[in-house]
Amino acid sequence: MVRHLLNMKILPWTLIVFVLLIFCNTSLAWRRFLRGRSRYNLGYPDVSKQINLPKELWFQQHLDHFDPTNAKSWPQRYFVNSEYYKENGPVFVMIGGEGEANATWMVEGQWIEYAKQYKALCFQLEHRFYGKSHPTSDLSVKNLVYLTSEQALADLAYFIEEMTHLHQIPADTKWIMFGGSYPGSLAAWMRVKYPHLVHGAVSSSGPLLAQIDFQQYFVVVESALKTHSQACVDAISAANNQIHIMLHSPLGHQNLNKKFKLCDPIDPSGTKRNDISNLYETLANNFAEVVQYNKDNRQSSKIKNYTIDTICDILVNETKGIPVDRLAEINSLLLEANMEKCLDYKYSKMIDELRNISWKSEMAEGGRQWFYQTCTEFGFFQTSTARPKLFSETFPVDFFIQQCTDVFGPRYNIHLVEKGVERTNILYGGLHLSTTNVVYVHGSIDPWHALGITNSSNIQTPSIYINGTAHCANMYPASADDLPQLKLARQQIGKLIGKWLE
Structure with missing residues (x-):
């Protein structure tokens, strides 16, 4: 497509803008929030007046x-x-x-x-x-x-x-x-x-x-959602159960592809378990991101407009369809807030991006670096271990350890992570x-x-x-x-x- 555009007689600046729109509108959902880290990091304060910033x-x-x-x-x-x-x-x-x-x-x-x-x-x-x-x-x-x-x-x-x-x-x-x-x-x-x-x-x-299995993370997420209502949490559990059922039939696959605006269709063979784990974790991270930054005063992300009340009001509203439909609506809201057209959940794509060692890569904004630090020093793997019925049982510690190995090499296994976490706690207390x-x-x-x-x-x-x-x-x-x-x-x-x- 890009090659075709290059052959068209259009102004250079028009071409540049058009090509940028093509690439910038692809989904970056799992890059947006990865291992408890927003791609915006702390962002920056909400400034209501014009200010002069110091030079670097x-x-x-x-x-x-x-x-x-x-x-x-x-x-x-x-x-x-x-x-x-x-x-x-x-x-x-x-x-x-x-x-x-x-x-x-x-x-x-x-x-x-x-x-x-x-x-x-x-x-x-x-x-x-x-x-x-x-x-x-x-x-x-x-x-x-x-x-x-x-x-x-x-x-x-x-x-x-x-x-x-x-x-x-x-x-x-x-x-x-x-x-x-x-x-x-x-x-x-x-x-x-x-x-x-x-x-x-x-x-x-x-x-x-430092802790390898940071299972308390989603326990706190659940508790935070309960400050709205138990019905909010129950709706998430029901929605994930419906996803689980839909994953077992071709028609269910088609509906999931459409409802959640998946960038790639679900593999009908059902053999790519890491894709499914990545899908569940990405959907869970929709809640994690909103909870973690609930009602802060950051200016750097439209996500700040969505709070626990926003997403829970949708989840408990039965006029919006069955629970999985409501979960899909939340996913669409967050995609739109980040100018993303589809949800990228493919494990191989994530690994390929994280393997890129260039400073010009998208993951060089901090994703690869933070990934490395979690694999070598901290763990901090936000697993579903403690809440398998709520967010699914599909992303335990092993899923995160495999990511370390797939991105950085075979020596970055559970033994290296264990040594790194132990060392961190000994160094600092x-x-x-x-x-x-x-x-x-x-x-x-x-x-x-x-x-x-x-x-x-x-x-x-x-x-x-x-x-x-x-x-x-x-x-x-x-x-x-x-x-x-x-x-x-x-x-x-x-x-x-x-x-x-x-």
Whole structure:
């Protein structure tokens, strides 16, 4: 088709736009939300006014902090905002995570409100291998060995030393780390591993316990949906049962292809079990994504317009047909919100995309990198193990381990994952961190709170558990619709930072 277009006498810019529309309208559903990670990552704050963003800056970072004989370096991206800084003020650092760093965070977000209050100098450091911070020529396995949380923490340590020198920051200045989700873990670990450099940390929605079978994830998703009604959960279970029945007949296949707008028809032989597992997991992730980011203030995705109430209102509305029809309607809504024409569930397509080692590939926006980190350090496999009757029994741990092997090679098997997870928990302490001046913040609706510290009696490392809020809700700018308990949590965090800075 593209070759045919090239032979047509049309303007170059028209051709470019047309071709882009062809490729951009293919489905990216499983890429949109993969292993608990949105392709938008934290997104960026909702900004209602026109603002001037700081320019991106670069400094030379070591490739391997743990091999002094390796002299290779690479340019790492960062941003700085000195607008609120006053002499002898603190330094705040927002840690980049498994996606591109966004300059909007340098002028908006709750941490900026704290910066205004305490006259802080603000930095944001992009995580190695994400965004524009490319330490190596490609994303091959031999290069991904430099993608670890340990290397990322050392990046931060060297960054602190470099910025201290570059900006002539006084030696007794207090540095405070901020991070949400995986960077929330990094923020806490920075205080643990580099206490001589970091004075305090705000760890938002950070999973601290590495775990292979993260079966609690969908338990929390179910609990969150129940805040609407038991009928909502029952409708999901009924819909999945109907899908199971439809998978056993050619007519059922045809109906599923049509209802869920599948990019490829279901294999009639029934031999491609991974395709079916991928289909079930993708449909389950429709709920996971909405729940995880329920009512946050992100601006980067139309998904934010759909909440638990939105999808559950559809599911319990019997005038919209049988349960599977209602489930299909939700799927169509989310496809449309992301400008996707069809649902891509084919296992082989996913694996092929994840195997692409080029920085120009779609998965280079963070999908391949995060996949690698889960296979080597964290696990975090959101299985259906604990809720097989609700989301099906088709995506247990073995399904995720096979993905690691298929993408990265045979040595990336269950034994390697087990060693990696064990090592991570030994390095950092799991849920038993020994430190001070860290606050752990979690929302009850956020599935990731199940691997974090939500009940700390230590006044030096308190936890704030916000009922009714989702992933990293405390990090976004305040909204008139914020729950009272979220407003209170932001105030509590601000007071804690003040105590650390006394």
